[in-house]
Structures are given as structure tokens and as C-alpha cells.
Amino acid sequence: xxxxxxxxxxxxxxxxxxxxxxxxxxxxLWLVRIVMFSGLILVPNVVFVGYMLAWFILEPCNxxxxxxxxxxxxxxxxxxxxxxxxxxxxxxxxxxxxxxxVLNELKRSFDEIEGRIRRVEEVVTSKEFSLHREFKKL
Numbered sequence: 001x002x003x004x005x006x007x008x009x010x011x012x013x014x015x016x017x018x019x020x021x022x023x024x025x026x027x028x029l030w031l032v033r034i035v036m037f038s039g040l041i042l043v044p045n046v047v048f049v050g051y052m053l054a055w056f057i058l059e060p061c062n063x064x065x066x067x068x069x070x071x072x073x074x075x076x077x078x079x080x081x082x083x084x085x086x087x088x089x090x091x092x093x094x095x096x097x098x099x100x101x102v103l104n105e106l107k108r109s110f111d112e113i114e115g116r117i118r119r120v121e122e123v124v125t126s127k128e129f130s131l132h133r134e135f136k137k138l
Contacts, residue, residue, distance in 0.1 A: 006061040007054070015055045023061075 008019035011029065022032040039047035123129055 004061075005058060007058045008061045010061070015051075016060065017051055017054045017058065020058060020061060021054075 005024045006020050007016035009016040012019040018032045022029040
């Protein structure tokens, strides 16, 4: 389920290489930036040349991705279903929503379903419904 490797210029700071790698691997963006910065300190020539090569080689993304930045989800033009539940992180470095955000979304969905069930119960238990049902039996 990997996405295409490209530069994510909408969520990137400099050229979008780190954001594109994070989106491709399904990692948190902050982790890729820390690894890149650590690489710049430890082996600056290799990482700098690799970053510049990635900038020239990788094409910019089309801008229709969802990238998680530090716990905040930035959604782009691509619309999702209104009842969809956000993906939950399985490990710390994976991109996704924290458990509290997913639980709040699930609570909102269940509250909506409960409201719909209550409206159906009001109709079914009303006297008018009983009256119409008795007339249909005649």
C-alpha cells in the first residue's frame, strides 16, 4: 500500500523531499526530518548530495495527499467519506492519527447513529404509527 515516491511540496519545508519520503514510507514527517538532520550532522556530504539528487530526480506530487504533521492532519483537496474513520497508528513512527482522535471520531459516529435510531423509535412508538398499522390490517 505504498504511495508513489515524489516530492510533497505542499507539506515540505525546503523542497518537499522529506515530506515525500514520509508519505511514501508511511512514517511521521518529524521522524524523517530528524533522521535527515542527524545524517547532515554525521555524514553531511552524502546526505546533502542525496537530498539535492532527490530534489532534481523526484517529480512534485499532485497535491492530493493526506500527510500527518506532528499530530495534526492536513487534508488536501481529495474528499473522504463523511463516515470514514481515520487510520490509527500501530507504531510511533507510522503516520496516522492518535488514539484519542480516532476515539473522538468513533464517538461522534456512534452519537449520530444513536440519534437516527431515536428518531426511528419515536416514529414506531407513536400513536399515529399504531393507528395507521391498525387501519392497514382492516
